[in-house]
Amino acid sequence: xxxxxxxxxxxxxxxxxxxxxxxxxxxxxxxxxxxxxxxxxxxxxxxxxxxxxxxxxxxxxxxxxxxxxxxxxxxxxxxxxxxxxxxxxxxxxxxxxxxxxxxxxxxxxxxxxxxxxxxxxxxxxxxxxxxxxxxxxxxxxxxxxxxxxxxxxxxxxxxxxxxxxxxxxxxxxxxxxxxxxxxxxxxxxxxxxxxxxxxxxxxxxxxxxxxxxxxxxxxxxxxxxxxxxxxxxxxxxxxxxxxxxxxxxxxxxxxxxxxxxxxxxxxxxxxxxxxxxxxxxxxxxxxxxxxxxxxxxxxxxxxxxxxxxxxxxxxxxxxxxxxxxxxxxxxxxxxxxxxxxxxxxxxx
Numbered sequence: 001x002x003x004x005x006x007x008x009x010x011x012x013x014x015x016x017x018x019x020x021x022x023x024x025x026x027x028x029x030x031x032x033x034x035x036x037x038x039x040x041x042x043x044x045x046x047x048x049x050x051x052x053x054x055x056x057x058x059x060x061x062x063x064x065x066x067x068x069x070x071x072x073x074x075x076x077x078x079x080x081x082x083x084x085x086x087x088x089x090x091x092x093x094x095x096x097x098x099x100x101x102x103x104x105x106x107x108x109x110x111x112x113x114x115x116x117x118x119x120x121x122x123x124x125x126x127x128x129x130x131x132x133x134x135x136x137x138x139x140x141x142x143x144x145x146x147x148x149x150x151x152x153x154x155x156x157x158x159x160x161x162x163x164x165x166x167x168x169x170x171x172x173x174x175x176x177x178x179x180x181x182x183x184x185x186x187x188x189x190x191x192x193x194x195x196x197x198x199x200x201x202x203x204x205x206x207x208x209x210x211x212x213x214x215x216x217x218x219x220x221x222x223x224x225x226x227x228x229x230x231x232x233x234x235x236x237x238x239x240x241x242x243x244x245x246x247x248x249x250x251x252x253x254x255x256x257x258x259x260x261x262x263x264x265x266x267x268x269x270x271x272x273x274x275x276x277x278x279x280x281x282x283x284x285x286x287x288x289x290x291x292x293x294x295x296x297x298x299x300x301x302x303x304x305x306x307x308x309x310x311x312x313x314x315x316x317x318x319x320x321x322x323x324x325x326x327x328x329x330x331x332x333x334x335x336x337x338x339x340x341x342x343x344x345x346x347x348x
Contacts, residue, residue: 117307
């Protein structure tokens with residue numbers, strides 16, 4: 001039992017230390033994902049050590065102290081996404097007619113054949129904007145009926161699991177499909193006009209994850225996110241960034257994105273809203289995101305029912321308020337973070 005506990009403790013500590021190394025290779029970046037799981041395992045291991053570890057007093061207390069420190073560090077990373085932290089985005093105080101926008105983000109899983117379930121979820125929630133990811137020609141055809149409800153569409157069906165279908169009830173303009181980093185990884189950039197006449201800038205993204213089967217590095221993902229951050233920062237319009245970012249809400253790179261873009265995360269102070277993996281409850285992470293500028297407040301955010309995808313859809317209902325930026329504050333990047341962001345954007 002003692003040997004098992006020492007090995008268990010060492011593996012937990014190593015998984016945390018590896019994520020502290022700022023290296024783009026997947027073996028380092030993948031440990032950003034399971035921080036909630038590592039926190040729970042650290043508490044479990046600490047309990048076992050206190051009860052069962054048989055060793056010298058020095059080793060006993062060393063293991064206890066390091067595991068406690070590990071758990072405390074991991075808790076500090078996930079704490080902002082619990083109800084015990086301050087909300088980064090405020091709730092609306094009253095409904096302002098014509099200034100709301102609701103969005104559904106759904107990574108459908110390209111091989112999933114349950115398009116009927118997807119349509120059912122869309123019709124049930126009736127969002128103003130729908131973003132479907134991992135959509136190929138089959139998914140485009142099977143969801144084309146949405147054109148009856150959504151007059152505006154941007155379609156980029158692809159067979160590489162990075163296709164996108166964007167449906168909107170509100171008018172779109174200045175629309176472009178861009179390939180910011182990789183030739184086969186699109187992003188959609190468009191303006192949306194709210195019923196009140198206010199325009200906003202929307203970016204829909206789905207960069208590759210740092211996993212061996214997709215991309216062994218996080219370089220391309222981080223670069224695309226930071227390029228979008230620059231576009232968001234430079235926009236004179238309110239901004240919404242949506243998509244499967246293949247990065248968790250509590251990672252260093254997502255926080256760097258928020259600081260460089262000046263956007264807010266409505267999950268902070270509310271919950272994790274884990275969207276992946278839908279079929280493995282103990283291995284779920286918040287990968288599908290909606291980041292917003294400071295002139296939006298929140299009506300509602302929710303994780304929707306799964307329709308046989310490996311992702312849960314995410315639904316968010318926002319309201320534009322001209323003076324909301326006086327009540328909400330984005331995070332600021334320091335000089336070192338700005339330099340790091342510039343280095344990431346130029347890395348090949």
